[in-house]
Amino acid sequence: MILTVDIGNAQIKAGGFIGERLSFVLRLDTDERRTAGLYAAQLRELLSLYGFGGVSFEGAIVSSVVPLLLPVLEEALHLIGAPRVLTVGPGIKTGLNLKIDNPVGTGPDLVCGAVGALQLCNPPCVIFDFGTATTVAALDGSGALVGKAIMAGVQISLDALAERTACLPRLGVAPPGALLGKNTQEAMLGGAVYGAAAMTDGLISRYRAIYGESLTCILTGGLSGQIVPCCESEVTHEPNLNLLGLRAIYLRNS
Numbered sequence: 458m459i460l461t462v463d464i465g466n467a468q469i470k471a472g473g474f475i476g477e478r479l480s481f482v483l484r485l486d487t488d489e490r491r492t493a494g495l496y497a498a499q500l501r502e503l504l505s506l507y508g509f510g511g512v513s514f515e516g517a518i519v520s521s522v523v524p525l526l527l528p529v530l531e532e533a534l535h536l537i538g539a540p541r542v543l544t545v546g547p548g549i550k551t552g553l554n555l556k557i558d559n560p561v562g563t564g565p566d567l568v569c570g571a572v573g574a575l576q577l578c579n580p581p582c583v584i585f586d587f588g589t590a591t592t593v594a595a596l597d598g599s600g601a602l603v604g605k606a607i608m609a610g611v612q613i614s615l616d617a618l619a620e621r622t623a624c625l626p627r628l629g630v631a632p633p634g635a636l637l638g639k640n641t642q643e644a645m646l647g648g649a650v651y652g653a654a655a656m657t658d659g660l661i662s663r664y665r666a667i668y669g670e671s672l673t674c675i676l677t678g679g680l681s682g683q684i685v686p687c688c689e690s691e692v693t694h695e696p697n698l699n700l701l702g703l704r705a706i707y708l709r710n711s
């Protein structure tokens with residue numbers, strides 16, 4: 458089995474591939490205070506809970522947008538028995554052409570998503586990733602990453618409303634009851650979720666004006682399942698896109 462690990466700002470996603478098949482996805486909280494031993498113990502426990510306790514790993518690959526946690530998870534993966542642990546960063550072959558300023562400063566999650574997208578479709582394509590931040594990565598007809606957009610994430614927007622107003626409550630992203638709410642909670646959820654979906658539709662129509670109607674739009678990220686049902690555009694939903702990309706990068710480097 459190949460273990461793929463995507464460290465995001467909210468959660469660490471660990472996916473196990475047997476061949477092409479993604480057999481499981483574990484989610485752990487991102488916490489910079491946690492040690493390698495604690496993450497290893499948690500991974501071990503979850504692996505056996507899901508029935509993969511005895512499985513041996515061919516290797517593992519990690520991508521991180523939280524620099525402090527990268528060595529911590531690398532060590533945790535060695536501790537649970539991964540004989541080799543690759544890292545998405547300088548020196549790794551991704552096969553992706555980055556036609557942007559400062560390729561090294563680009564989030565490795567965007568790189569993994571782009572590589573994952575190229576497994577699923579022919580470019581041009583755009584990837585919307587709804588996590589802590591909402592990000593867009595655009596791949597031109599040659600498959601090169603040519604541009605990106607970064608917005609406040611859907612949960613961040615709700616958190617900011619609760620923090621910076623006197624009367625608005627703290628809410629988690631959830632299916633909105635209606636486009637227009639009848640109460641404060643519905644109004645906030647409708648605004649956040651339909652607002653994100655309408656932003657997505659609006660950006661897609663602008664990107665289609667550049668790249669043509671054949672542009673493939675892939676939505677991913679932990680919150681994408683809440684946004685996809687409210688979008689009007691034709692989109693592909695792949696919640697584990699970064700893990701697919703990580704597996705492809707692992708294979709390219711082994």
Ligand SMILES: Nc1ncnc2c1ncn2[C@@H]1O[C@H](COP(=O)(O)OP(=O)(O)O)[C@@H](O)[C@H]1O
Nearest residue numbers: 465466467468484587588589590612678679680
């Ligand atoms: N099992 C799950 N499946 C999908 N989304 C989840 C799940 N558990 C939590 N989430 C939501 O996904 C969000 C994190 O999305 P994610 O894409 O992992 O963000 P990041 O990459 O920034 O860590 C959290 O706000 C959480 O509420």
Ligand SMILES: CC(C)(COP(=O)(O)O)[C@@H](O)C(=O)NCCC(=O)O
Nearest residue numbers: 465466522562563564566588589590
């Ligand atoms: C934009 C991000 C914060 C998104 O992180 P996430 O929502 O996946 O936790 C991350 O990709 C990042 O820190 N990027 C570096 C800046 C850039 O890609 O231009």
Ligand SMILES: [K+]
Nearest residue numbers: 586588590592
């Ligand atoms: K994101």
